[in-house]
Amino acid sequence: MARRAPFGYNGCMHELSVAQSMMAVALENAAANNAKKILRIELVVGNMSGVSVDALRFAFDAVKTDTIAGNAELVIRETAADAHCAACGKSFEAGQYDFSCPACGAPVFPKGGDELYVKELEIE
Amino acid sequence: MSRTILIEKKILEKNDIAAARIRQKLIADNTVVVNIMSGPGAGKTTLLEETVRRLAGKINVGVIEGDIATDNDARRVERAGAEWVVQINTGGACHLEAGMIERALETAPRGMQLLIIENVGNLVCPSSFDLGDDWKVVMASVTEGQDKPKKYPGMYRKSHALVLNKVDLAPYVNVSPGLFVKESLEVNPALKVFLTAATTGDGVDEWCDWLASLKKRPASV
Numbered sequence: 001m002a003r004r005a006p007f008g009y010n011g012c013m014h015e016l017s018v019a020q021s022m023m024a025v026a027l028e029n030a031a032a033n034n035a036k037k038i039l040r041i042e043l044v045v046g047n048m049s050g051v052s053v054d055a056l057r058f059a060f061d062a063v064k065t066d067t068i069a070g071n072a073e074l075v076i077r078e079t080a081a082d083a084h085c086a087a088c089g090k091s092f093e094a095g096q097y098d099f100s101c102p103a104c105g106a107p108v109f110p111k112g113g114d115e116l117y118v119k120e121l122e123i124e
Numbered sequence: 125m126s127r128t129i130l131i132e133k134k135i136l137e138k139n140d141i142a143a144a145r146i147r148q149k150l151i152a153d154n155t156v157v158v159n160i161m162s163g164p165g166a167g168k169t170t171l172l173e174e175t176v177r178r179l180a181g182k183i184n185v186g187v188i189e190g191d192i193a194t195d196n197d198a199r200r201v202e203r204a205g206a207e208w209v210v211q212i213n214t215g216g217a218c219h220l221e222a223g224m225i226e227r228a229l230e231t232a233p234r235g236m237q238l239l240i241i242e243n244v245g246n247l248v249c250p251s252s253f254d255l256g257d258d259w260k261v262v263m264a265s266v267t268e269g270q271d272k273p274k275k276y277p278g279m280y281r282k283s284h285a286l287v288l289n290k291v292d293l294a295p296y297v298n299v300s301p302g303l304f305v306k307e308s309l310e311v312n313p314a315l316k317v318f319l320t321a322a323t324t325g326d327g328v329d330e331w332c333d334w335l336a337s338l339k340k341r342p343a344s345v
Binding site for chain 1: 125126127128129130131132133134135136137138139195198210211212213214215216217218219221224227228248249251252274277278281310311312313
């Protein structure tokens with residue numbers, strides 16, 4: 001008989017889930033360093049990571065309340081994928097929706113830009 | 125006195141660690157894991173029913189169904205003859221995470237040769253979460269319109285194969301399967317492409333042959 005998994009979830013949207021994971025990383029590392037407060041959280045988010053920076057900021061405000069990061073500033077460093085045109089040799093930073101070379105129009109296939117990590121914390 | 129500490133830790137590290145544990149667990153049985161992703165209504169479950177019908181008796185197939193709610197899909201796939209089916213309800217979440225797969229696998233039988241995960245219908249979020257899968261498949265249907273590969277490039281870039289379904293309806297919705305495939309390959313030229321009409325069975329044999337031929341990928345990938 002088809003089974004429902006013996007557990008359920010109260011799931012949330014993708015950036016909220018990312019914000020929760022990010023907060024868990026920040027709180028664990030703050031605790032390991034005996035922090036009383038987190039003043040700043042710095043993230044690196046690539047433009048191919050599938051995470052919307054605006055949605056992540058919105059979700060951060062929801063998950064920070066009642067934590068030692070309640071007044072923390074969220075700094076997001078955005079990185080871009082690299083593209084290299086095999087036809088004309090041009091190299092450029094590619095956006096998510098760049099599929100062709102801006103110089104010659106040949107198709108390009110960007111690499112990288114999938115970074116998604118907590119870079120540093122400012123604590124006290 | 126404030127101080128700055130360097131962390132450099134991946135935000136989805138816990139998900140990635142769970143995905144690595146899934147790979148470790150399934151390597152013992154050499155179970156190939158395929159993660160199928162699409163928007164809602166592309167025909168994932170219908171294709172899976174047809175797939176399970178064709179593969180049953182040839183290879184041992186397990187299925188994990190991911191949906192926000194209901195166990196309709198698990199029932200359908202089970203009736204089609206899957207050896208083992210579990211339904212995960214995400215309760216609102218727009219994607220599956222590795223931790224959910226890991227828990228679902230606690231009840232899995234040994235000896236599965238192929239595990240197919242039907243992700244939550246969504247063309248954006250599922251691509252960010254590694255489920256311990258070996259192969260990612262993006263599925264689309266011609267009725268969604270021709271411009272989707274370039275509107276949702278993340279999913280296409282991360283996938284190994286594209287299944288373009290409902291090709292029998294193409295004449296009615298003014299979409300050219302050939303142009304849809306061309307657009308897809310302009311996003312990711314490495315995509316292995318299947319054209320199917322799951323309700324009539326067209327193209328499903330080729331898709332099943334490919335599934336049956338898949339090998340487990342090295343754990344580092």
